[in-house]
Amino acid sequence: MDPASPPEQLSIVHEQVLNSSGRSVTAAVCLHRFLCYGSETSTYTTKECSLGIENALSLMQFIEGGRGCEVVEEVRHLNLEGHTVRSNPSLFALAVCSQHADCKTRQAAFRTLKELCRTPAQLFTFVQYKKELKEGSGMWGRALRRAVTDWYNSQDGMSLAQAVTKCKHRAGWSHQDLLRLSHMKPASDTVALVCKYITKGWKGVQEAYGDKEKSEDLQKVFAYLEAVEKSKHCTDELELIHLIENYRLEKEQILTNHLKFKEVWKALLKEMPVVALMKHLGKLTADKFLARGSPYVAAVCERIQEETALKKAKTHPFNILVASENYKRGHGRRGKLKWEPERDIVEALDCAFGRSLSTVEPTGKRFLVAVDVSSSLSSVAHGSSISTVAIAAAMCMVLTRTEPDTQVVIFSDGAVAPCAKSSDLTLMQVATQFIKTPGGSTDCALPITWASENDKTVDVFIIFTNNQVCGRENPAETLKTYRQKRGVFSKLIVCGMIASGLSIADPEDRGMLDICGFDSRAVDVIRNFVLDVI
Template sequence: MSYAKLFSLRRNPQSEPIPRTVPNSAGGHAFPVSDWTRLDRFLVLGSEVGSYYAGPVVLTRENAQAVLRCLAEDGPRAVAAIVAVSEAGRAPKQDSAIFALALAASAEGEHALATRRAALAALPRVCRTATHLFQFASAVEAMRGWGRGLRRAVAHWYVARPVEALAYQAVKYRSRNGWSHRDLLRLAHPETGEPDRVALFDWICRGTLTEAAPALVHAFASVQAPGVNGASAAAMIRSHGLPWEALPTELMTSRAVNEALIERMPVGALVRQLGRLTAAGVLAPFSEGTEHVRAVLSDRKRILEARLHPMALLMALKTYASGHGERGRLSWDPVSAIVEALNAAFYTAFASVKPTGKRLVLALDVSGSMGMGHVAGSSLTPREAAAAMALVTASTEEHWQVVGFTAGAGARWSQDAALTALPIGPSMRLHAAVAATADLPFGGTDCSLPMRWALERNVQADAFVVYTDSETWAGPVHPVEALREYRRKTGIDAKLVVVGLVSNGFSIADPEDAGMLDVVGFDAAAPALIADFIRG
């Protein structure tokens, strides 16, 4: 037996360690990501549903500890990262940012005061709606008591915004997560000399409605009164901008009400309500409502200003095209024009991506682990998210090949079952591209396959983009070793981009190799960042 067969600096099975790797959750070995990388992953991807290899409790505790270590190392920097992800609309949901902000507001240690002050100062920037504020209150109470600084920050949230904007929050989001505006006002005791704000606080806390209260509150009280019909409610919606959450349930089936709502409905709410509006008859082929929706979804400025995340549009497309909700009995006949508008809006929601002009192999991990769990608490699996992300890149590039890889039990890497060319391209509709990964043979994950596949077939690639959870274990060689072998034998200084789709602590990219990059999957900024890196 040759010693070189027992130890190599170039080729080692993924079940064995190589320098600077650690065991991952699947039994293989990968590079550990830094706490700051893990903070970014957590802020974008969350961990409330866990992954195939780690449950939500374990994964969330690991992420929370990483956040705490970032806060201990440089609290203001960590708070700035939380704010940056939140304000830029880079994450599909705010839950992780709000939770991390609550941790920052509860910081302890040597520089804790500066961290807590930075977190509380950032409260209105991260918690932009009352729902966010209620989530924060629930999270922060699990971490600390209601000291003076926290009370002052919550009071500022209620005093700083215009009265009409605050009244809108009061009627739209009356209570969430076991908290109400009354609860927070009684804790914070905000002080104000504005008569209309005082009247609003009195109505919230005591139910007393006076003439000084904002007009929106009076409209809310009127529409909640018994006997109000659809025509009257529609008139109040148009005159005062009442949101649909402010209406009694029995009015939500009124066509007049829904036609009035759609005229001023925010983009995010409109996308979430498409199925209900179609079932109510407001959205139908060639209707005014449908034309309005098409105009909204084609308005790039409105979509970007609304911070509408691409995943929200992808989930809306998936649900709307199915013709039924994920819960309940609501069903509808999808309007083709709206399906097409959602498909186009998905690409609009990403920042502008300039083509690289390079030759790209886009490799999708479609293993069993990628089909378990959900990205950022959505209904989308990491596998579906990977297909959608790859389609964004393919739609902007000229030279690309999409492949999906697994390594089934006993399969050789060169067999079709181990690596399959996927029929994914810009001519496909988004939901069709997502579905293209659903029926492939799943097995052990081998992320070295794209480089080995390209080398065997003499494929000249400038970069490999791998969409994965980095829980790789089944291959005879580590992905970084496969890339270095590809570089040596082809003379191409190929790059590797790893798009992480689970908020864990691993990456197949070597952090000390300048030609490898780890990015957070479904970060709205990711496609442009990937293109910039590949371009150099």
């Protein structure tokens, strides 16, 4: 097999299309890139751009070619498999399909809406895209009204009550807007009760249901909404805690003013997912909830490190690193919130990072990770608010612990040097190998040349750099030469961690990817790329 032609694993294949940059590439790859991260190009950037027809040409080609139903199925498949790192491109694609002239395409898009819109925020976003595509006129036809109605009626009353009280409006729309414009007709008594709450408020619910004999399910939803309303006006701390614990109310349903009470936080933390807990550690410390000697510190540390909770959360170690680095910094990115990091919590986060490494599923590929040390790695990465050296070290640890065939090297000024790798090394020890005296120029082709000269067979090259200069050799051409020599379709990922733009990847080559900045989504983009999803 030609090493320059990887096996095609997409359900939509072989078509060619001019993408937004005018380069000829595989249409299926363009479509998957767009659905995954919102751009048809071979560049992922941490900055989310607005979506429009002009940057979704592959999507339009398939739809105009009479293959809209296949596009909808591709949208559905990628979302259900967890390959989309941003939800908006899929919602945009569904909005485009839902108003196409082909009846089957429209029907398929609306049928899929319930599966894709898991939250009210996603439903609101879809409706807003419909508005923008229709330019505000004639969008509320029978099909959209039915689809919105089905979204509300597809949920049981309790789930709907929880959803509408946690997210009331987004993207310029509210539940009240959607119920009015869709001519919503509830399919069950419990959904009808929630709809009454949306349109008439709690007072309307009391008038309609207060003295009415209610079934068990209806009483359950009624009591839940009553608890939400009571929590808004509650002045007694003990009563509020009782409501939170009995009805499992969440932070989004509690007034900000109530979050100053330690016992309220204690009640919220019982049901709070571990990832959300990590995001609130700074505020909890600033508010003295997590003060030295407090019994809450030990309980929180135990939850953070619990392997079962980490596996259930399915959070990547990189997300824990971000939470850890943000906490260690002692202040928020915005505002005046400051805190003195608690030592036990810092240690618990470091432990959680190490334990979470075992939750990453291996790809079975052969990796060469190269870290550019020709310039200082002390800069803050775009999109992450943490240092580039921490990102490079963390990703090296993830790959060496989960992928058995991984080599790590540093390179600078014409030289490449292998790094030590061991399961005993800490993040700080790995990072120390990258903290060299900077000097010389960046040449991203060096690691590929080194692999070739040292008889290394590599499936995926990942290069971390703070520079945007390629050097004397073109990495894309060097990779192509390496492929021919080794007889394998090797891939190249260049992570410009402080770059606002990169142009190293050949846009006509499916096996090359540029990443500008670095965030939690970039981790998933890399995995999708390695596994031939994009």
